[in-house]
Amino acid sequence: MNELSSVFTEAQRSIHSHNKLHQKLFQLRGKRFLSDESFFDGVFNVLRYALIVWERQAAVDRVIDFTARLAAQFVDPFDAVSYLLTKLLPLTESAEKAVRYRSTQLIGRLLDSMDTEGQLDDELWQRLQSTVLARGRDKMSAVRGLAVG
Numbered sequence: 001m002n003e004l005s006s007v008f009t010e011a012q013r014s015i016h017s018h019n020k021l022h023q024k025l026f027q028l029r030g031k032r033f034l035s036d037e038s039f040f041d042g043v044f045n046v047l048r049y050a051l052i053v054w055e056r057q058a059a060v061d062r063v064i065d066f067t068a069r070l071a072a073q074f075v076d077p078f079d080a081v082s083y084l085l086t087k088l089l090p091l092t093e094s095a096e097k098a099v100r101y102r103s104t105q106l107i108g109r110l111l112d113s114m115d116t117e118g119q120l121d122d123e124l125w126q127r128l129q130s131t132v133l134a135r136g137r138d139k140m141s142a143v144r145g146l147a148v149g
Contacts, residue, residue, distance in 0.1 A: 003028055008046045011066040012059035018066050040083050054098035068109035081110050082124055089131050097140050104135050104146040
């Protein structure tokens with residue numbers, strides 16, 4: 001887990017190193033993790049720390065972009081995106097405004113990173129639609145803006 005943390009710490013510093021760091025994570029996945037699911041569990045555990053930051057910080061935005069592009073680079077990126085979306089959707093209903101904001105932001109970036117021919121399963125798509133509609137009525141204007149943007 002320390003290796004994952006160090007990669008994400010480095011990803012906060014500059015977007016110029018993201019491709020190199022993606023390669024490092026793919027190598028790490030092959031060595032340390034039995035499945036993509038266990039790999040993304042580890043990624044999500046590290047990512048949780050970025051989801052609690054409310055202030056607008058470039059470092060957090062870089063980590064969110066890094067994660068979205070990482071999911072898009074998988075052999076079957078829709079499984080990676082679907083897995084992360086499944087983990088993020090319940091967080092959009094959090095009582096903490098930062099968690100709602102960052103999880104909605106990452107959902108948007110994951111959807112943007114998908115190929116134009118990509119498909120999500122119907123159940124996940126329905127959950128995603130209802131979640132985005134609910135966030136469109138969020139009490140925080142920043143969350144509403146992400147939901148409709």
